[in-house]
Amino acid sequence: MQNARYDRKQILKFVGAAIEESPELRMLVDSFEPGDVFFRQGEKITHLYLMLEGEVVLKHKREDGTTLELITLSAGHFAGLVAFTTGNHSLTTGIAQKPCRALCIRQDEFDRYMNDHSKLKHPLQRLMLSNMADRFMTNVRLESQMNALNQELEIESNQLKDAFQKLEESQQRMVHQEKMATLGELVAGFAHEVNNPAAALLRSSEMLKENFQDSNDGTAKSMIFEYGLHSEPLGSSEIRERMLYIQKTFPWVKERALVRKLAQMPDLALELVQKNKKKIPIDELIQQFEAGKFIHNIQVASERITNLVKSLKSYSRQDNNDWDMIDIRDGIKDTILILSNRLKYLSLQLDLKEIPKTCAKMGELNQVWTNILVNACDVLQDGGEIKIRTKSEGDYKIVVEIADNGPGIPEEVLPRIFESNFTTKNQGAKFGLGLGLAISNEIIRQHGGFIKCMNRESGGAKFQIILPVKNCV
Amino acid sequence: MEKQIYILVVEDELEVMDALVNDLQSFETYFPVETANSSEEAKKVVEQIYYGGNEIGLILCDHVLPGQNGVDFLIELHADVLKHDSKKVLVTGQAGLEDTIHAINSADLDHYIAKPWTKEQLDSVVVKQLTDYVIEEKLNPMRFMAILDAVRLAEYMREHKLSDY
Numbered sequence: 196m197q198n199a200r201y202d203r204k205q206i207l208k209f210v211g212a213a214i215e216e217s218p219e220l221r222m223l224v225d226s227f228e229p230g231d232v233f234f235r236q237g238e239k240i241t242h243l244y245l246m247l248e249g250e251v252v253l254k255h256k257r258e259d260g261t262t263l264e265l266i267t268l269s270a271g272h273f274a275g276l277v278a279f280t281t282g283n284h285s286l287t288t289g290i291a292q293k294p295c296r297a298l299c300i301r302q303d304e305f306d307r308y309m310n311d312h313s314k315l316k317h318p319l320q321r322l323m324l325s326n327m328a329d330r331f332m333t334n335v336r337l338e339s340q341m342n343a344l345n346q347e348l349e350i351e352s353n354q355l356k357d358a359f360q361k362l363e364e365s366q367q368r369m370v371h372q373e374k375m376a377t378l379g380e381l382v383a384g385f386a387h388e389v390n391n392p393a394a395a396l397l398r399s400s401e402m403l404k405e406n407f408q409d410s411n412d413g414t415a416k417s418m419i420f421e422y423g424l425h426s427e428p429l430g431s432s433e434i435r436e437r438m439l440y441i442q443k444t445f446p447w448v449k450e451r452a453l454v455r456k457l458a459q460m461p462d463l464a465l466e467l468v469q470k471n472k473k474k475i476p477i478d479e480l481i482q483q484f485e486a487g488k489f490i491h492n493i494q495v496a497s498e499r500i501t502n503l504v505k506s507l508k509s510y511s512r513q514d515n516n517d518w519d520m521i522d523i524r525d526g527i528k529d530t531i532l533i534l535s536n537r538l539k540y541l542s543l544q545l546d547l548k549e550i551p552k553t554c555a556k557m558g559e560l561n562q563v564w565t566n567i568l569v570n571a572c573d574v575l576q577d578g579g580e581i582k583i584r585t586k587s588e589g590d591y592k593i594v595v596e597i598a599d600n601g602p603g604i605p606e607e608v609l610p611r612i613f614e615s616n617f618t619t620k621n622q623g624a625k626f627g628l629g630l631g632l633a634i635s636n637e638i639i640r641q642h643g644g645f646i647k648c649m650n651r652e653s654g655g656a657k658f659q660i661i662l663p664v665k666n667c668v
Numbered sequence: 669m670e671k672q673i674y675i676l677v678v679e680d681e682l683e684v685m686d687a688l689v690n691d692l693q694s695f696e697t698y699f700p701v702e703t704a705n706s707s708e709e710a711k712k713v714v715e716q717i718y719y720g721g722n723e724i725g726l727i728l729c730d731h732v733l734p735g736q737n738g739v740d741f742l743i744e745l746h747a748d749v750l751k752h753d754s755k756k757v758l759v760t761g762q763a764g765l766e767d768t769i770h771a772i773n774s775a776d777l778d779h780y781i782a783k784p785w786t787k788e789q790l791d792s793v794v795v796k797q798l799t800d801y802v803i804e805e806k807l808n809p810m811r812f813m814a815i816l817d818a819v820r821l822a823e824y825m826r827e828h829k830l831s832d833y
Contacts, residue, residue: 427682428685428686430705431703431704432705451696451697451700451701452696452697485690539732540735577735
């Protein structure tokens, strides 16, 4: 650049001298005041200007109406060079910034001047070339600057995107926590309300049983009552089979309802009925059996209610969702009970090996198990298989594995399943207890662990949760 | 022997089945009760009943069952010409609104009983549905006067000549 400028000065001196010598060329030199316009953007160029003194600035008006100062041309530069050589409309407006003198050559006469003043031809060509080179280098510099700026812009926009996503995630998490807190309150109230009638049921059936047993006099009737009390209900196909048997062994019993009731009695009870058929009417004996059976049914059902409520309470852990030394397996067992409705027709294999207690939030971890299990239930057909395994490595690491034999997770989806807002379920899916693997991921992260998901060689998906063993501080 | 009109109960929880069947025992002299713990078993029972030249007047069906669910079972049954007119009642604590709407639209569900039911409620539904069935199928109303809706059956008989049966 230094050389080019020096070169340009020398050439300009020479050109200046040549102009002084030729009266014709002297006539072409014009003076401009600051603010004078050489040419306007979008118009045809009539002259090519060789700057002899002063400065001219080239401005470009953009589509959005803003004006950009592109370049300042001083002595030795050509103004209007690009439009002049290409024959296009000018891309810029040239305005004198300082008092200028310039050689103004009309476009149609350029070649003639060149030929008439052969002395000028060579230096002018060199000047034009150096001008072009200058512009080109400016262009390259600008291009690389623009590139750098674009990169910065992209980084910034990525950072913004990240920040936005994090914000969205934390907002979802807060909404979720709020939901769980509300659910917990509801559950606590509900559990209390249900426990009362369940306790009444259990106690009443117990007392009813004792009432019956108090009058136990060792007769056939009281013995048959005991059989009823210890009977287990039979499946319908078994009942059908036994009904055929009863029709043969008790041919005098015609009523189908009675046949069905007899069919549900164990063989020992039937023997008693046979033995006493002359002494005690058969309906009385059946009644005794039924009484025992119904008391048994009440007890089983109310125990089920009590257990469900207990699990529901400890599952939601609203009484205590703080950091606590817990056995993670208790939470897994509660979760399984809560989801028993969904897991009912799946084969569930538990391999819950002894693991150390660790400092964790039971309620939150239960949401993780729920999430993974509900997802598995959604993809499994009846008879599908879920395996839950716990183990510890040394005294520092707990591993929980939940695997299913479903269709697995499509490879292209695998890297994204822990992202928030990612779902493969159709819109309008039912509101479940599980609210996304993104939240599970976050919960495990807060526990200082991590969660991994993979497809099994044998088919199906496997989630692996790794948690540290630590003490509460 | 006159053909038998069966009541079929489909329920997978044995204690619940036991209670349902007990509540139905007063009907059993007129309408034998059959039971199944799954839709698969129910289909076999249905075939046996029709094979013996008898038919099903009323089906009481749970929704959540192993394998095929209750609503889908009822829809499948409804598509069969022979069982098209059998009265279909869902007895469930778990069918959601969508499932129920589906059952009403596709299986022409006749009634929905929410668990837990009461004996009176169950009786009145069974009486109404079986009375409908007897009238629609032009069965001899005299046979069922004692157990079904006698007023409706008598009215029906007044409108039609007894010789029709």
